[in-house]
Amino acid sequence: MTTDEFDLHKASTLSPYIGQDFLTWLWFKTETGGGLFRLSSEDQVGVHMEQRISVQGGEGETKDTATSSGPQSELTEARLGLRTGKKVTQARLRIEEDENAWQLQLKAEDFSISSLKTPKVDMRLEEGEDPDARFLEKMFLIDKALQVVDELFARFVRLRFSADWQTELTAIRNWVNS
Amino acid sequence: MNSAAKPLCLALQAQPQPCLKKAQGGLGGQPWSHHHTANWDRLRLTIESIHHQSPVDLTNAPGMPTPRSQ
Numbered sequence: 001m002t003t004d005e006f007d008l009h010k011a012s013t014l015s016p017y018i019g020q021d022f023l024t025w026l027w028f029k030t031e032t033g034g035g036l037f038r039l040s041s042e043d044q045v046g047v048h049m050e051q052r053i054s055v056q057g058g059e060g061e062t063k064d065t066a067t068s069s070g071p072q073s074e075l076t077e078a079r080l081g082l083r084t085g086k087k088v089t090q091a092r093l094r095i096e097e098d099e100n101a102w103q104l105q106l107k108a109e110d111f112s113i114s115s116l117k118t119p120k121v122d123m124r125l126e127e128g129e130d131p132d133a134r135f136l137e138k139m140f141l142i143d144k145a146l147q148v149v150d151e152l153f154a155r156f157v158r159l160r161f162s163a164d165w166q167t168e169l170t171a172i173r174n175w176v177n178s
Numbered sequence: 179m180n181s182a183a184k185p186l187c188l189a190l191q192a193q194p195q196p197c198l199k200k201a202q203g204g205l206g207g208q209p210w211s212h213h214h215t216a217n218w219d220r221l222r223l224t225i226e227s228i229h230h231q232s233p234v235d236l237t238n239a240p241g242m243p244t245p246r247s248q
Binding site: 011157161 | 187190192214216217218220222
């Protein structure tokens, strides 16, 4: 990809919607691609949309929100909303790596992350153990989740600004209508 | 708006209907709200990091949680 393809004017025009588009794309990738992503570190993670996706349409008094809170197979209702112009406003993600799992809520409007759950860290210290060790482990696990979100977003941005976006858009359209 | 710059909520509709706030116009539109500024900062930081092939540093980016808030 050349630098020219990153049109900052286009980027600024898209920015109000980039969070919504990112979550829509991620939802599409997790359902059609098995949710497996290889990170730049060569680690492979599984990413799944879990239980709760909100889509919203209209504004003000006509605002209409549909939230699916069932298992993945029951997210159909939220997906149907995409056909009528609803936007993904937030989603709960589950990230898995080996036996570790993280959960977090990601809001499209401002990229705020909430309800972040890391793999459990046993805070009881063993004899002679560095008192900072468990705290640092917890910080590492939080950082790991944020890294995954960052890498996924960077991957989306590369695609969004490349000529391949049209192909991806066709695939997303087919998925929405399937 | 050309198709490459079209948000998905417009691009995915079978029969396009308005799905965006008029006030959300980009350059030349209404002033951006805090949230949209946060979106833009995140997008710009990511684009810059891709240019420089460096990890995204979002330490001070809006919307990012601090360790204290976990």
